[in-house]
Structures are given as C-alpha cells and as structure tokens.
Amino acid sequence: MTVMNDGGPLCTFEVVTLFPEMFAGFVGTSLLGKAIAGGLVAVHFTNPRDFGKGRHRAVDDTPYGGGPGMIMSAPPLAAALQAIADARGPAHRVLLTPQGQVFDQARARALVGQSRIVLVCGRYEGVDDRVGQALCDEELSIGDYVLAGGELGAAVIIEAVARLLPGVLGCGMSVADESFSAGRLEYPQWTRPEVWRDRAVPPVLLSGDHQAVARFRLREAARRTRDRRPDLLARHPLGAEEIDALREETDAAAPAGRPGKKRPGP
Ligand code: SAM
Numbered sequence: 001m002t003v004m005n006d007g008g009p010l011c012t013f014e015v016v017t018l019f020p021e022m023f024a025g026f027v028g029t030s031l032l033g034k035a036i037a038g039g040l041v042a043v044h045f046t047n048p049r050d051f052g053k054g055r056h057r058a059v060d061d062t063p064y065g066g067g068p069g070m071i072m073s074a075p076p077l078a079a080a081l082q083a084i085a086d087a088r089g090p091a092h093r094v095l096l097t098p099q100g101q102v103f104d105q106a107r108a109r110a111l112v113g114q115s116r117i118v119l120v121c122g123r124y125e126g127v128d129d130r131v132g133q134a135l136c137d138e139e140l141s142i143g144d145y146v147l148a149g150g151e152l153g154a155a156v157i158i159e160a161v162a163r164l165l166p167g168v169l170g171c172g173m174s175v176a177d178e179s180f181s182a183g184r185l186e187y188p189q190w191t192r193p194e195v196w197r198d199r200a201v202p203p204v205l206l207s208g209d210h211q212a213v214a215r216f217r218l219r220e221a222a223r224r225t226r227d228r229r230p231d232l233l234a235r236h237p238l239g240a241e242e243i244d245a246l247r248e249e250t251d252a253a254a255p256a257g258r259p260g261k262k263r264p265g266p
Contacts, residue, residue, distance in 0.1 A: 009042040010165045013158050014078065014084050014091060015151075017121040018059065020045035022151045032159055035168045043158065044088070048072070051079035053209065060124050069125035075132050077120060084118060091116035092231030093136040094157070095127065101141030103153075105180035107140065108160040119157060121150030177217075182226045183236025187217035219245035 010021045015023065027036060027043050035041040041200040052059045053076070060070035082092065092114040101107070111117060120127070120136060132139045162168055164175060191199040204216045222242040225232050238246070 008039065010040050011112070011161065012042040012044065012091075012114065012116045013154075014088070014118040014160075015105050015121065015154050016048060016080050016084070016157075017149075017151055017154070018047060018049055018123050019149065019151055020047060021119075023155065024263060026155050026158075031119070031168060031170075032162055032224050035162055035165070038167075041158075043160050044084070044086055044115065046080045048076040048080045051076040053190050059133075062220050064098050064123065065119075067125075071125055071126045072131075074128040074134075077127070078135055081118065081135055082118070089116065092120045093118040093138075095120045095139045096122060096131045096153040096157075097126065097132065097143070098121060098141045098144070098146050100132075100141040102144070103140045103142050103157060103160070105160070106162060108157070110162045110231065111157070112164045117157075117161070119150070119154040123149045126249040127236055128247060180232075183232050184221045185229060185232070186224075187221040188224065193195060214226055215245055219248065222246055 017023075023043070023045065027033065032041065036043060048059050049057050051057075052074075059072055059076045060074050063071050064152050083093065086239070092111070095118060096119060119132065140153070140157065142156045147153065167173065175181060177186055190205065194201050194206070200214065206215070218241065223246060224239055226238070226246075
C-alpha cells in the first residue's frame with residue numbers, strides 16, 4: 001500500500017510493518033491527511049511478509065536458547081529494507097523497540113532534517129537483535145511500556161515529525177511556544193465562555209495589555225513546568241525573567257483551574 005508519492009514531499013516515511021492496514025485511518029485524517037494530500041508528506045508501506053520464507057512466507061522463528069514466543073527474523077526485514085532502498089533510495093532507518101532511546105520532542109526536531117525515514121515495526125516477542133545493529137541507524141522507544149507492535153510507535157513518530165515540517169500546521173498555528181519547545185510546558189489556555197462552572201478566565205487575558213499577557217504566560221509556563229515536570233527544569237533551569245515573574249503577586253492572574261484539583265462532580 002502506498003499513500004502519496006509524487007510532488008516532492010518534504011519528508012517521506014517508509015513503514016515496514018506486517019499490518020499496514022492499521023494505518024488506514026491515520027494517514028487519511030486531519031493534519032497528516034492534509035499534508036499527504038498536499039504533497040508535503042508521503043507515507044509508503046512495505047510488508048516483510050512479501051519477503052518471507054517458504055510457502056507460508058514465514059517472517060519469524062523460535063528464539064535461540066529457548067523461551068516463549070517467536071522472534072522476527074533478519075532476512076525478510078533485510079529484504080524489505082533493500083527493496084525500499086532500490087525503489088526510492090537511501091533513508092534514515094529507525095527500529096521501533098522498547099529498548100531504544102526514548103523518543104521526545106528534541107528527537108522529533110532532529111528527525112525533521114531527514115528527507116526519508118524508514119520505521120521498522122517489530123511484532124511477536126521482538127526482532128532479531130542483529131536487525132538494529134546491522135540495518136538501522138538508531139533504535140527508538142516511545143515510552144517505558146511494552147506494546148504488541150511497533151505500529152503505534154511509528155504513527156507517533158510520523159505525526160510528531162510531520163507537524164514540525166514547514167507548511168504542515170495550518171496558518172496561525174505555531175510550534176514556537178508549545179510544550180517542550182524550550183524546556184517548558186506550555187502556558188495554560190482558555191476560550192469562551194468567560195465564566196464556566198464558577199471558574200473565571202484570568203482577568204489579565206481580557207485586559208488587552210499584550211505585555212501583561214506575555215508576562216502572565218511566561219510565569220504560568222514556568223510555574224506549570226516547576227509543578228508538573230521538575231525534571232525539565234533540571235535540564236533547563238529557570239531564567240532570571242521567569243524567577244522574577246514567579247515572585248510576583250499573582251492574585252489578578254490566578255488560573256481558573258489548578259492542576260490536580262479534583263472535579264467536584266459531573
Ligand atoms: N520482548 C521485547 C522486550 O521485552 O523488549 C518486547 C517486544 S514487543 C511485544 C514487540 C514489538 O513491539 C517490538 O519489537 C517493538 O517493535 C514494538 N514495541 C513495543 N513496545 C514499544 C515501545 N515502547 N516503543 C517502541 N516500540 C515498541
């Protein structure tokens with residue numbers, strides 16, 4: 001299955017998967033669907049089953065040393081990767097595995113520099129260890145939990161990278177202030193109605209004072225990061241402006257809903 005190939009995409013994703021049908025809705029929907037339709041992004045799928053062994057096109061085998069389950073074997077994956085290279089040229093190759101480096105926004109930004117990215121999805125009890133070593137440029141995990149396959153991880157990486165490509169986000173949308181863009185969570189946001197269930201939008205946001213709004217947002221991003229993700233602050237310490245802003249009296253700008261506050265009822 002191939003989705004969009006022509007028109008010089010900014011990034012082409014090649015997904016190596018036993019279950020390309022898992023991506024059917026994903027590649028046709030919302031931001032990614034539009035990016036593909038507009039020719040900014042292309043996604044191709046290659047099924048290692050097409051390169052499997054014997055009449056049953058086997059792609060897995062029992063683990064050396066014994067143990068439960070089956071392991072995806074190297075030759076069909078190598079053949080799939082070779083077919084992709086032959087058809088469309090070299091690419092940065094990523095193996096999805098819970099044992100890889102954890103994928104984050106910085107890694108997404110780094111991958112934006114790649115014009116072609118292959119995402120190899122494992123299944124069963126995993127993939128022959130030599131695939132990562134001999135055939136891939138890096139191994140990425142999407143978090144410290146174990147999924148049944150790499151397909152959801154591939155989708156996560158595709159969406160996180162694609163939305164950073166120029167022109168993919170709709171006009172007016174920006175990645176500049178987003179969570180993790182500068183080692184901070186984003187400031188909280190509100191929309192109409194102005195008061196909802198006795199919770200009012202912070203008055204400063206209605207003031208029309210752009211400087212005051214910017215300062216409020218700087219402070220709330222710093223506060224939220226400090227309260228929810230101190231690990232980010234350890235890597236990106238608070239700057240002088242943020243420290244000053246956090247010291248300020250916040251009465252007028254107190255957020256309507258505090259993190260962790262219990263819902264009173266439905
Ligand atoms: N036995 C392996 C282990 O304990 O490390 C787990 C194999 S998992 C059941 C099967 C496949 O799902 C993996 O080869 C990988 O491609 C994918 N997978 C599972 N969890 C993942 C995660 N957190 N990040 C990326 N891929 C994951």
